[in-house]
Amino acid sequence: MDSSTGCNARVDQGETAQRTEEFVRYLRAGGLVEVDDWMPSGYRRSLVRFIELHAHSEYMGALLEREWLSRAPTLARKLALAAKVQDEIGHAQLLFRLLADLDRPTEDALEDLVHGRSKYHWFFHYRAETWADTGIIAWLSDTAASIAQADLATGSYAPYRRALAKICWEERFHITHGHDIIRTLCEGTAEQRQMAQSALDRWWPRLLAFNGPPTPRERDPNITDWCIKRLSNEEMRQRFLSKTVRQIQALGLHIADPNLAHDAATGRWKYTEPDWDLLQTFKLGHGPETRAWLALRAEARSKNGWVLETLSRARTIP
Amino acid sequence: MTLCHRSMAAGSPGPTPLEVFDVFAASGRRAAAITHLGSVPAPNRALADIYVRRMFARRHEQQTLWLVPRVDDAHWSLERIRLRRAPCENTASSQLGDRES
Numbered sequence: 001m002d003s004s005t006g007c008n009a010r011v012d013q014g015e016t017a018q019r020t021e022e023f024v025r026y027l028r029a030g031g032l033v034e035v036d037d038w039m040p041s042g043y044r045r046s047l048v049r050f051i052e053l054h055a056h057s058e059y060m061g062a063l064l065e066r067e068w069l070s071r072a073p074t075l076a077r078k079l080a081l082a083a084k085v086q087d088e089i090g091h092a093q094l095l096f097r098l099l100a101d102l103d104r105p106t107e108d109a110l111e112d113l114v115h116g117r118s119k120y121h122w123f124f125h126y127r128a129e130t131w132a133d134t135g136i137i138a139w140l141s142d143t144a145a146s147i148a149q150a151d152l153a154t155g156s157y158a159p160y161r162r163a164l165a166k167i168c169w170e171e172r173f174h175i176t177h178g179h180d181i182i183r184t185l186c187e188g189t190a191e192q193r194q195m196a197q198s199a200l201d202r203w204w205p206r207l208l209a210f211n212g213p214p215t216p217r218e219r220d221p222n223i224t225d226w227c228i229k230r231l232s233n234e235e236m237r238q239r240f241l242s243k244t245v246r247q248i249q250a251l252g253l254h255i256a257d258p259n260l261a262h263d264a265a266t267g268r269w270k271y272t273e274p275d276w277d278l279l280q281t282f283k284l285g286h287g288p289e290t291r292a293w294l295a296l297r298a299e300a301r302s303k304n305g306w307v308l309e310t311l312s313r314a315r316t317i318p
Numbered sequence: 319m320t321l322c323h324r325s326m327a328a329g330s331p332g333p334t335p336l337e338v339f340d341v342f343a344a345s346g347r348r349a350a351a352i353t354h355l356g357s358v359p360a361p362n363r364a365l366a367d368i369y370v371r372r373m374f375a376r377r378h379e380q381q382t383l384w385l386v387p388r389v390d391d392a393h394w395s396l397e398r399i400r401l402r403r404a405p406c407e408n409t410a411s412s413q414l415g416d417r418e419s
Contacts, residue, residue: 094356
């Protein structure tokens, strides 16, 4: 192990079926794992895959709102949006450090991302077309994300839990910031209300898909064995609907899904099923704006490389 | 551009490798418990200091931060001490730690 790499993860030596079983039992009993604990290679792979998808999504998601920094309607909004974008990049940095400690160097993860070999969340393969889109994204996608993240913060990998404590805390202001943008538009002119409504119409089907396809709990090893998460995707979606539908209606906005209804008998929300097959293709690089965003990232990496190069020489400065 | 790269280990040509600094805080309601917040790669202590303040205390959410250059596995033992002393977190964790150590 080379301390300069920050890669602390232990090689998965001595892995046997029995030891893995014991590990899974330990996790199911609520056990926590630190980076230098022994872990089966399957657990490490699942962690890296999961945290990398999260890191890339934070990193790429910030682009949608970054585009609006120069066009925010007031100075206060511009400052709030800049702070949010900085937060999202900060979340990515925290998560990239977790990956480095699991022996997945940041540089490799970013290279794989810009070359389309590493996935990020399909929600961020679109563009924020109007100012209202940034409000809808901040309010509602951060609500869906915070439901998922609050759940992940009770998972089995202790370093991820600690990173999520900070992430969840910041997501709470993002939700308030987004809600405030939409509330202001809804209290404004007819044109402003229409802008908020159109943004909701555009983003609602995407929001409904945010928490992922309704994979049954028993088929998700991240729930059953590794205890990285506890809620199934569908449980998260139900929580999202319970939390947001009435808030949206309270602002006078209409959700354009004829099947959306709360079934009092089962206590569950019914809705129009998202097109999961289409969304899966986004992750593989076929989303509406995937190419443009990845090109922007690749360009930023090559243009800003000098900053890091300069910093890396700073050690010699007295 | 490199944040954490194995090929940049000491002795290889190119820019100086970045050092990793671990960040700890004692904050919130459980002021006595020191928590590992994360880590940052930086070329030196002065720049790590600026980076850490932006990353972890931009909104004054932390009153005291400790920055520890990562030299070996020693920093993780601090986190273990915390887990061992806080049975509400998870007593099973310390059992695994005991078995592994």
